[in-house]
Amino acid sequence: MIIKTVKLTNFRNHTSYKLECKDETSLILGENGCGKTSVLEAIYILTRGKSFRATDPEIIKNNTEFYRIELEYVSGEKIIATYDGKMKNFLILDKKTRRLPKKNKYPVVLFLPSDLNLLSHSPSRRRDYFDRIFSEFDETYASNLSKYEKALKQRNELLKKDSLTEDTLFSWNIMLSKYGTDLYNQRITYIEEINSKLTTTYQSIAKNQDEINIFYKTEAKNLTNEQYLKKIEQNFKKDSYLGHTTFGVHRDDYIFEFNHKPANGSASRGESRSIILALKFIEADLLTQKLHLKPVILLDDVFSELDETRRHCLVKNFKNNQVIITSVERNTF
């Protein structure tokens, strides 16, 4: 689907703002702090259901009582989200829901400046990054992840209590081993899919023969539910001393490899950027393939971070998608 207009009321620094989108490429230009990323944030909420960077109390314009954002597709479909300081609602065809229904979600490839440093970020940032991508094309991944995170939180809270026995943790251990093995299997499958395209996509950008691979680093490799459960149980003493769960897929990492060595440290800045570009192209491909929908591409201020060749690659790769770009400089275009 193609986005036609986006309207923002009391959203971040915007009192009232309307963006008319082009079918192909739209450009949002302006100084730092004028509210460009906020427009992409509104689009993201209306297509994916929640913000990529904050919660509603942070988003509602300071000293106002509500925000309202509205997105209209060229097809006429309208999605409205409101937040009154307490509750967020989505309004679609006069029907109110607390969450954006699955059938009203639309795939998005979001490219933030911070993504360019994904290789050197912390493991948790990399996990979040891939969790977001996998959740976008697989609802069961999102649901496994949410159940895993809830169980982990509960277990960690119990681990902080003084009078704790092993039995108290049993049901949480069972849940962690079930959803943990499911998440492991899904992550391995999707990373393999990405890997099968990564080197060729990278080479088409970098025009050389370097090989790129993502290594999924985990202690939960190929475990059955029972083996996974045993590993959690074996760590009971350690976990209760430390007050958190030390074994599980919440500790995993994704290591980018450049010619079979860790890329963070061996790939140059330019090479790292080409790797990320390749990753974004593959993300868009996977979404198109799996959902049979062409994702909307949101490029937040990344052009100024890329050289001429990589900018050209980015534009060429997404020439058949609707693209919305923010930038400080006009002369980049």
Ligand SMILES: Nc1ncnc2c1ncn2[C@@H]1O[C@H](COP(=O)(O)OP(=O)(O)O)[C@@H](O)[C@H]1O
């Ligand atoms: N809840 C809020 N109410 C009012 N202003 C806000 C709120 N949250 C953020 N801002 C301000 O909105 C401005 C826009 O932020 P942002 O969209 O990130 O701008 P840009 O991407 O153009 O640099 C920033 O100056 C920020 O301080």
Ligand SMILES: [Mg+2]
């Ligand atoms: Mg910004």
